[in-house]
Amino acid sequence: MTTREVVLEIPARLDYLAVVRLVVATAASLDPPLSDSRLEDLRLAVSEACSNAVKAHAKEASPEPVTIRCHVGPESFIVEIIDHGPGFDPDELSVLPEVTDPERLDHEGGLGIPLIKVLADRASFRQHQNGMAVKMTFDRPSTSAT
Numbered sequence: 001m002t003t004r005e006v007v008l009e010i011p012a013r014l015d016y017l018a019v020v021r022l023v024v025a026t027a028a029s030l031d032p033p034l035s036d037s038r039l040e041d042l043r044l045a046v047s048e049a050c051s052n053a054v055k056a057h058a059k060e061a062s063p064e065p066v067t068i069r070c071h072v073g074p075e076s077f078i079v080e081i082i083d084h085g086p087g088f089d090p091d092e093l094s095v096l097p098e099v100t101d102p103e104r105l106d107h108e109g110g111l112g113i114p115l116i117k118v119l120a121d122r123a124s125f126r127q128h129q130n131g132m133a134v135k136m137t138f139d140r141p142s143t144s145a146t
Contacts (some may be wrong), residue, residue, distance in 0.1 A: 002075040004030075009065035010050075012057030012083075015115055020050055027070045028077045032140050042138055048112040049134045051080040056085020056132065064130075072087040073140075076121075080135045087127040105117070 006027045010016040021043045028034045028042055046068075053066045064084040071078040117123050120136035127133075 003071055006070040006072065008068040008070070010060065012053055012054045012064075012066050013053065017047055017050055021046055024070055025080055027072050028079075028138065031070055032074070034077060034131045034138055034140065038138055042136075045116045045119040045123075045136050046079060046081070048116055049079075049136070052112050052126070052134070053081050053083035053085065053132070055095065056087075062087050062131075075140055077138045077140060078135065079138075080133055081127075082131065082133045085129040087132045088125075089127070 004021065006021055008020060010020060019140050025039050025043055028039060033039075034042060050066060050068070056062075057066065062084040067080075067082040068085075069080045069082065071080075113125070116134065116136060121139045122137040124135045125132065126135070133146070
């Protein structure tokens with residue numbers, strides 16, 4: 001199987017997230033498919049990244065679309081969400097209390113990036129000239145017999 005690419009450009013609105021999740025999960029279901037549990041991880045990670053991108057666009061009042069680029073390969077499924085917001089340095093994000101700490105209730109957000117890092121096999125966050133790119137890799141199951 002050769003690598004294929006699926007590209008979506010959506011308006012920076014949260015009501016497009018269901019369409020993004022559907023298209024991305026369908027692309028990830030191509031042979032060899034991700035397991036059902038990994039598809040759920042993918043959907044949640046994509047939702048978090050797209051939600052953050054939409055919020056970033058709102059901060060800048062950017063009219064540009066959010067771009068979702070999927071690389072469908074035989075060994076991995078890679079999805080990249082590219083926004084045109086203010087960007088951020090992931091190493092300089094505030095450290096929040098653990099989710100089991102009662103003080104965590106004082107913080108409404110802040111779980112998206114840690115969640116993406118846990119759900120994806122690999123995740124990277126890159127600031128570019130006009131915003132931010134979040135790249136998540138989900139490894140496909142091995143096709144070789146053991």
